[in-house]
Amino acid sequence: MTQTIALQIQQPFSDQLRKGYPLISKDAVNAKQLPTEQGTLLKLMDHHNRFIGTGYYGIQNKGIGWVLTTDANETIDKAFFIKKFKKAIDNRAAFFNNDNTTAFRVFNGEGDGIGGLTIDFFNGYYMVSWYSEGIYSFKEMVYEALAETVNYQAIYEKKRFDSKGQYMEQDDFVMGTPGEFPLLVKENGMTYAVHLNDGAMTGIFLDQREVRLAIRERYANSTNMLNTFSYTGAFSVAAALGGANKTTSVDVAKRSLAKTIEQFSVNDIDYEAQDIKVMDVFHYFKYAQRHALQFDLVVLDPPSFARTKQMTFSTAKDYPKLLKDTIAITAKNGIIVASTNNASFGMKKFKSFIDQAFKDTRTRYKIVEEYGLPKDFRVPREYPEFNYLKVVFIQKID
Template sequence: MGEAGVAVVSRRGAERLRRGHVWVYRSDIAALPADAIVEAGAEADAPRLLTVNDTRGVALGTALYSPYSEIALRLISTEVLESEAAWLGLLASRLKAAIEQRQPIFTGTDTDASRLVFSEADGLPGLIVDKYGRLVVVQLLSKALDSVAVRIVVTETLRAALGPEVSVIVERPDPRIRELEKLSADAGSAPLWSAEEEPLLKTVFRLNGLAFHYDAAAGQKTGAFLDQRENYSAAARYAHGEALDVCTYQGGFALHLAQTCSRVTGVDVSHASLEVAESNLGLNPHLKAQVDWMEANAFDLLKDWSEAGTKFDTIVLDPPAFAKSKRAVEGALRGYKEMNLRAMKMLRPGGVLVTNSCSHHVSGAEFQAVVAAAAGDVGRRVRLLERRGAAADHPVVLTIPETEYLKCLVLKVE
């Protein structure tokens, strides 16, 4: 790529890379090549790959470059790649390896939905690939990935690796990331590939033996929360009696609880999500529990019901991320404490609380401490039954803390 393609990073940035992280923030860049500097609002064809050097001129590897993101560099190799072709070859091999590593997880199971690629955790920063039945959803979350060549390699590799297991490959941009990274306006406007002339973007997938609707044009994330798959099963093992699922979204926890509980109430602020949850309930007529849905704000409902003396035997708390930045952590911890305190008040003795946090800025220790503080405030003895994280198809890389974002505590409240 030559000297023109070199980014120089500060000592702090270089040390982060040497410790095994792959991000370099814009504030840690000491110098960029001239063609990589993009004025605000200007349209420019900035380079997608840059060699990364420290201030002494020692090469640290090759990174994907974003002219707009605060995470300006994402390391893809500790070696200097000489061409974009070398990067595309690396992309294909890592994508294939990611899929192969997940095959043993799902062989012989009653699940046909999984995360195939988990960004930095699979050595492919900014790339997410999820599979729902035979429908595969791709997200490109970095400007450096926003190219025809990348889309071709991803599509061809997925087709070769999955074979008859895939009938449609669709790109689903994240609206917030599309704006921040200034991604192509037409991204996601048509399937990347389809075996059919009229591709179906809706399907039904199976998770732990339960059936769920999927619509590639609706819902959060890529459409569902596959990271909770194993926690759904764990919650069902401990759940009993009357259950409450707070922030149920499309009924993931609620339908699993309905396998072992007598009655389940799923609560969400989104009417559209609850409509999908009701449709999902209809796909599983074998569930014996009475299942009801309620549209409500979680904080208001928990406050009203805890003060009214409403009781349950099992409660699941699965709120959206409260801390989108480090500055938001203090407020997030207050929110988590409030929710857990109210839930503990509402549990009968011997009740089960399954409480979750998907805020990667809130550590596991911080989350557990705030739940313990809530227990102290309400005077309940709380035993830890299980400490859990994301499902196995969302691997954790120890040197990249952001890959360990989901915390799940299964508790017995005495």
């Protein structure tokens, strides 16, 4: 049975949690009071010894745990997880009934009431991602609850933590009938190949679904498109299907070549008519400027943090420089799709990066569209800071 301890929450954090904020900050508690084992249930009390809620102790980059319930009589058991899963599935009925999209998020952590846990659906297969040792300690209960709630071909998992609470990536088959990969899924009628058993990534970032649709429907036609930090080329596929004259996909990872060829091939796109480059994006910008290359549509979706032999990159400090390099190779009236999933700053700060880059290059611009997380990536309504995705479509005027 899971251990439960009382833990006093300091002001002003107790008021914040009482209002429904789900994250337990490390600054909210006396570190000496913390239990030794992650996964311990926490009976959260204010400085007057009044009940606030029940949470669990699990270290991840955002804090030391999450609130699970504010009901003093609610037990954290299999029935609790079943209730949460059923509600999440009911909220996504429209996705389950859409034959044109067969990959989406079923359960989005704190947005669905259990921080540190996400569940994605891939055409009959489920992938559970765990973000701390604390939530992973509930795995047997969670898998029993999930198996009783959904019809599945198989369930896979990805552990995105290590024993010290740091970020790591690992995946494994859990139950059901193992799939044959690549598994083909639909997204707004487009086809994508995913691998649930092949390392950290699946092959597609589901949170960018609406952005790919916008590119295909409104921005790609008759363009020369550049996809930087292209991963498996999902944006390039959307552009090609939207009528782009040519796409160029650039990523430093060697495996990106085969993965991008795979994504083009499952959509019956001639990959040899596209340009796929395995090289450092920062080097490519210099190459493109030397050769006076110009693009009508550029996707700029870097990782929040990256390190190469020559440099270290962080979106929090380096995005304006990256945008300036992009502006230099974007044609007049061209579109830059600026994106980041860095949760450490909001849309207002991100727009200040955009403004800085255009001012520094003495270039006029217009913001034409903005996107955050799609509806299946639910976030607590009162706390938009958990909506980490920021995407801005920018037109370069001159």
